Each structure stands twice: as structure tokens, then as C-alpha cells.
Amino acid sequence: MTIDVVSIFPEYLAGLQLSLIGKAVDRGQLALNVRDLRDFTFDRHNTVDDSPYGGGAGMVMKAEPWALALEEILASRPGDVQAAQPSGGAQPTDGAQLIAGAKPTGGAKPTLIVPSPAGEVFDQRIAEDLASRQHLVFACGRYEGIDQRVIDWAGEHFELRPMSIGDYVLNGGEVASMVMIEAISRLIPGVIGNPESLTEESHEDGLLEYPIYTKPASWRGRDVPEILLSGNHAAIARWRRDRRLERTAEVRPDLLARLSDLSRDDQAALE
Ligand code: ADE
Numbered sequence: 001m002t003i004d005v006v007s008i009f010p011e012y013l014a015g016l017q018l019s020l021i022g023k024a025v026d027r028g029q030l031a032l033n034v035r036d037l038r039d040f041t042f043d044r045h046n047t048v049d050d051s052p053y054g055g056g057a058g059m060v061m062k063a064e065p066w067a068l069a070l071e072e073i074l075a076s077r078p079g080d081v082q083a084a085q086p087s088g089g090a091q092p093t094d095g096a097q098l099i100a101g102a103k104p105t106g107g108a109k110p111t112l113i114v115p116s117p118a119g120e121v122f123d124q125r126i127a128e129d130l131a132s133r134q135h136l137v138f139a140c141g142r143y144e145g146i147d148q149r150v151i152d153w154a155g156e157h158f159e160l161r162p163m164s165i166g167d168y169v170l171n172g173g174e175v176a177s178m179v180m181i182e183a184i185s186r187l188i189p190g191v192i193g194n195p196e197s198l199t200e201e202s203h204e205d206g207l208l209e210y211p212i213y214t215k216p217a218s219w220r221g222r223d224v225p226e227i228l229l230s231g232n233h234a235a236i237a238r239w240r241r242d243r244r245l246e247r248t249a250e251v252r253p254d255l256l257a258r259l260s261d262l263s264r265d266d267q268a269a270l271e
Helices: 010-017 019-026 063-075 124-130 148-154 173-185 233-251 253-257 264-269
Strands: 002-007 031-036 096-098 111-121 135-139 159-164
Touching: 002 010, 002 063, 002 173, 010 019, 010 031, 010 173, 019 031, 019 173, 031 063, 063 135, 063 148, 111 124, 111 173, 124 173, 135 173, 148 159, 159 173, 233 253, 233 264
Parallel strands: 002 031, 002 135, 111 135, 111 159
Antiparallel strands: 031 096
């Protein structure tokens, strides 16, 4: 998979080089390119924003730098839409700050994720769906957002996905993009060493995780539940499922309401 990110704060994304995602990049399972939007401006102040038509508070990100950045990303894909030449002035050179060499992917339209509190709410199901894509592009807006015309234009060249990470407002799309990139990239086959660790996680099957314990068996007067020391795998599996059901019913009854296939044992655990 190739992930391109465009931001006026490319340093924000440096954290992605750490840990599992950094290793996936080193192993060539993921190509991650971060571009600075200001590299696609040609005035002395590298202006990326202006006041909103119609008035109102805050600033709006200008269309042209976004179009140039996205065209450069499209042009890096052989066999895909040929990028239009920027209208007049200097041409951007290679604005990409390469964290790892991008592998051109070609084929289907790349997916453009525009983080926004007005987007569809991102969840594990969407992460799984996006993990199957060849090429994801994250457009990190700031200020009040991006001129709608470039979003509409991008919809002709990309699979457009405005995406919110929850019902609250952040200062920009960088942190939201990092959240989504982490959730998606850990689902790429081979990125997580032990794929079994993905199967019993919260949200994987609509239930929250069971509580977990490690040594010592007794800590400050609190003991690990005895059944976990029993060696009885079937009983442990049932105990864990019961705890998942209980926890979900208590903390996220909305998730439980969506489950249709609860067994009799499951229903007993909830009584
Ligand atoms: N940008 C600002 N707030 C956001 C949110 N909740 N989700 C995604 N992007 C955002």
C-alpha cells in the first residue's frame, strides 16, 4: 500500500516513523510520503489560506495549492489520470518529503480521505475496508477547511471519503489522519507479527475486549481470576466471552444492540 499525506505541518506526521508502522515502511510493506502543502505555493509568503467569501470567522484553505499537490500525487501513478499543468507561474518541483520511496500503484482511482468533523464517522469496519486499497491519500486541512471547489474537482480523480474520527472538533486533520493511518496500516497483512492478536480485539466482532492480566498472580492483595490459572481452555474462552459481553453491555450498549447472533450462553451471560 502507498499512503500519501499532504499537510502544512509535515513534522506532525514524523511520529508515524516509529514503532510498527515505521517497521512496515522499513520492510517495504508500506510506502509513506508526506508532502508540505506550502511547496505548492509560489508567492513570497507561501500563502495557503484566505478569507471566506460571504464573510464569517476564520480562514479558508485556497484551492490551487491543493490541486497542485494532488495533481503531483496523481502524476506519480503511471497509467492513471494525467495531471493538468498548473496555471501559469513556476512549476512545483518535487515537493515530496519522502519518508520512504513511493511505489507507483496505477489501476483504480486512489482514495482521498479528507479528515473533517463533517465527514462519515471512521470505525473498524471502514478501517478494514480501506486496508484493502492500493493507494490512500490524506488531505490534512487546517483553519475552517478547504475551498469546496477543489474537493469537488478531486472527486473526479479520486474516490472521495470525507471522514470524521468522532463528534468533537480538532485544530486540523493531522492528528485525525494519524489515527486513521495507524488503524488502517496495522490491518495490512504482515504488518502485525501475530495476526491472531487482531481477532479478539475490541471492535473486531462488535464486542469490547475482555480484561487481561500478567504476572504476578497476586498483586497488592488483588488476585488474577482463578479460572485463568486453571489450564481449562474451554472454560477460559467462555469466561472471556462472558466478560466481553458484560463489558460491552455496561459501557457500549449501542454496540450490543447491533449484534444479531448471540447464543443461549451469550444471552445467559447478559442476564
Ligand atoms: N478535523 C477537525 N476535527 C476533526 C474530526 N473530529 N475528525 C476528523 N477531522 C477533523
